[in-house]
Amino acid sequence: MNLIEDLQYRGLMHQVTDEEGLKRLLEQEQVKLYCGFDPTGDSLHIGHLLTILMLRRFQLAGHKPFPLVGGATGLIGDPSGKKAERTLNEQEVVEGFVEKIQGQLQRFLDFEGANAAEMKNNYDWLGSMTLTDFLRDVGKHFSVNYMLAKDSVESRIQTGISFTEFTYQILQSYDFHKLYTEEQVKLQIGGSDQWGNITAGLELIRRLSGGEEGERPDAYGFTIPLVTKADGEKFGKSEGGAIWLDPEKTSPYEFYQFLLNTDDSDVIRFLKYFTFLEKQEIDALETEVQERPHERQAQKKLAEELTRFVHDEAALDKAQNITNALFGGGDLKELTADEVQEGFKDVPGFEVDQPDKLLLDVLVEAKVASSKRQAREDIQNGAIYLNGDRCQDLQKTLGEDDKIDGAFTVLRRGKKKFFLIHYK
Numbered sequence: 001m002n003l004i005e006d007l008q009y010r011g012l013m014h015q016v017t018d019e020e021g022l023k024r025l026l027e028q029e030q031v032k033l034y035c036g037f038d039p040t041g042d043s044l045h046i047g048h049l050l051t052i053l054m055l056r057r058f059q060l061a062g063h064k065p066f067p068l069v070g071g072a073t074g075l076i077g078d079p080s081g082k083k084a085e086r087t088l089n090e091q092e093v094v095e096g097f098v099e100k101i102q103g104q105l106q107r108f109l110d111f112e113g114a115n116a117a118e119m120k121n122n123y124d125w126l127g128s129m130t131l132t133d134f135l136r137d138v139g140k141h142f143s144v145n146y147m148l149a150k151d152s153v154e155s156r157i158q159t160g161i162s163f164t165e166f167t168y169q170i171l172q173s174y175d176f177h178k179l180y181t182e183e184q185v186k187l188q189i190g191g192s193d194q195w196g197n198i199t200a201g202l203e204l205i206r207r208l209s210g211g212e213e214g215e216r217p218d219a220y221g222f223t224i225p226l227v228t229k230a231d232g233e234k235f236g237k238s239e240g241g242a243i244w245l246d247p248e249k250t251s252p253y254e255f256y257q258f259l260l261n262t263d264d265s266d267v268i269r270f271l272k273y274f275t276f277l278e279k280q281e282i283d284a285l286e287t288e289v290q291e292r293p294h295e296r297q298a299q300k301k302l303a304e305e306l307t308r309f310v311h312d313e314a315a316l317d318k319a320q321n322i323t324n325a326l327f328g329g330g331d332l333k334e335l336t337a338d339e340v341q342e343g344f345k346d347v348p349g350f351e352v353d354q355p356d357k358l359l360l361d362v363l364v365e366a367k368v369a370s371s372k373r374q375a376r377e378d379i380q381n382g383a384i385y386l387n388g389d390r391c392q393d394l395q396k397t398l399g400e401d402d403k404i405d406g407a408f409t410v411l412r413r414g415k416k417k418f419f420l421i422h423y424k
Contacts, residue, residue, distance in 0.1 A: 001279075002027075003061040009279060010272040012054065014192050017202060017221040025186065025220070026063070030115060033058055033187035034066035034179055036122075036172065037105070039074040039097030040089075043246035044104050046258075047236040049310070050224055050273055052108050054189055055117070057276075064115045066185055067105045071098045071123030073172060078197075079152050079165040088164075098123075104245055108309070118183075122175050138174050139167075141207045142200070150196035169200045176201030177208055180219055189222045198223065227273065230265040245310055252311045253342045256319035259303035260296070264289050267298040275305040318342070325388075332388040337405035340420070344410065347418040352398060354424075359384070359396040362421065368413050378413060385412040 004023050007013050016022055025031055035051050037044065044052075055065040074094045089097070102119055109117040147153055150169060153161060176198070179185035188198050198221035205217045227235040236243050243258050244250040250258075262270060268286045271277060277285075285298040307316045322343035324330035335343070350366035360375050362368075363384070369375035376394060378384050384391050386402055387410050398421065402409045409421040 003057065007057070011269065012050075012224050012273065013222070014225040015195050015221070015223045017199065018216060021216070022187070022220045022222065026061075031058070031063045031187055032066060032179075032183060032185040033063060033189060034068050034120070034176075034185050035189045036068045036070050036073070036175065037101055038070040038078055039094055039101050040077075042097050042100045043244045043249055044101055045236060045245060046243040046255075047227070047234075049245070049306075050227060051189065051191060052105065053274060054224060055109060058189075059109060059115055059117065060276075062115055065109055065117045066120055066179060066183065067109060067117060068120040068122060068175060068179075069098050069101050069105070070175075071095065071121040072126035073122055073168065073175075074098070076168055076171060077165050078168050078172075079156055079161055100246075120179070122171070122178075125178050126171060126174070134170075138170055138204070141204055142170055142173075146200075146203075150200065152193065152196050169197045170204075172197040173201040173204040176219070177204050180205050180217075181208075186218060187220045187222060189224070192223045192226045195221070195223050227270075230263055235270075247311060247315065251342045251345065252307055252315035253319040253322045253339075254345075255310065256303045256307045256316070256323065259306055260299050260323070262299050262302060264293050264298075267302055271298060271302055271305075275302065277301070277305065332410050333404055335404055337407040340404050340408045340410065344408075344418060344420045347420050349420045349422060352421055352423050356397040356399055359386075359391065359398060360394060362398060362411075363413075366411070366419055366421070368411065368417075368419055383414050386410070388412075 001009065003026060004013075004019075013019075033055070035055055037048060037051075052067075055067060059065050071094060074097065075088065075091060077088065098121060102121075105119065111117050111119075147166065147169060148157070152169065153166060156165075176185075176188050188201060190198055202217060202219055202221055205219050206215060209217060229235055242250075243255060247255075259270075267289060268282065271282050271285060275282075285301060288295065288297040304316060304320075307319055318339055321330070321335060322339050325332050325335050325339075326343055332340075348366070350362070352362060360372060360379070363375040363378065364370075364372055368384075369378055379392055379394055379396075382390050382392055386396075386398075387404060398409060400406075403423065404410065407422060411419040411421055413419070
């Protein structure tokens with residue numbers, strides 16, 4: 001199937017300004033397209049991944065992506081999808097965010113070859129524009145009535161929207177015009193909340209090129225659906241907050257686990273959205289979900305494909321090693337110190353400050369047991385495990401043989417209460 005057919009199969013086409021025209025354009029030439037990423041933090045999160053993958057899909061089909069990091073618009077704040085005004089960051093903070101996000105995008109797209117991606121920063125043209133130039137040359141092409149009708153503005157009228165955020169759509173529209181005239185970029189893609197900004201850009205292109213009212217410019221807009229789970233919740237949130245693409249903020253193991261816990265009712269749709277698997281393989285995995293849901297083969301494939309794409313093969317191996325040791329009957333003692341730290345990042349910890357310390361004392365001092373009497377009962381009843389092995393020895397001391405990679409001991413009480421012992 002061709003690119004458009006593939007996107008339709010995957011359910012990735014939400015809104016298109018002229019589907020037939022875009023289809024013809026993609027068949028006739030190498031299309032240049034762009035998507036904007038505002039630097040509102042020091043990392044992109046999994047919610048951005050679908051648009052990144054869309055740029056990647058177009059690039060693999062022979063087209064040329066222009067990822068744009070909004071060094072200027074990031075100073076303003078996009079009201080789209082927001083119920084309240086964003087907190088504005090200082091310019092040097094935004095510049096730092098720009099650098100980090102550009103580094104992340106460079107991992108996901110090819111920047112060499114015949115259809116090499118080209119990174120852009122809209123501060124390069126918006127940063128030097130004077131207020132007078134902005135109002136005379138760009139602002140005059142936008143009527144207030146037209147701007148008020150956009151969903152991103154209309155939804156905020158009751159709660160309030162500042163002039164700063166009100167003008168955001170003009171800035172994004174100018175980005176599209178700039179790339180259209182100077183780089184011949186003919187397609188802008190974005191999430192469904194960007195439809196108003198994208199169509200405003202097309203209108204500005206028409207006006208500045210002298211097109212008649214209602215005339216379509218030789219440019220197109222395309223949005224992808226908002227990714228939600230079957231229960232209506234927004235995809236990409238966990239109990240700990242956002243799932244980041246930066247391994248320092250969300251470890252590959254946490255990233256892998258988040259995807260592994262995908263609900264059966266969502267997993268096939270997410271395989272279509274987020275992977276490059278062919279229809280035949282996805283259909284086979286759908287059969288697995290229907291006939292053998294307990295094996296969670298589709299979830300494993302989703303977690304494997306995305307962890308490898310966002311991180312790398314080594315990170316995937318580490319995530320799978322930890323998962324197998326914790327939940328698959330593997331040997332905890334085979335883990336490295338780094339893997340233990342990653343897998344038990346959020347469990348209570350306790351530092352042992354002397355060699356050969358009595359386990360009984362550690363249980364009380366680490367607050368695993370409320371008293372020595374309780375600790376004795378737990379050991380005698382077989383409720384205490386060291387590195388996955390049951391320990392019923394009341395005279396047990398923690399020695400070198402109990403240290404994983406010379407650094408940690410994983411202590412468990414019952415089935416689910418873990419504690420991480422480390423040594424001074």
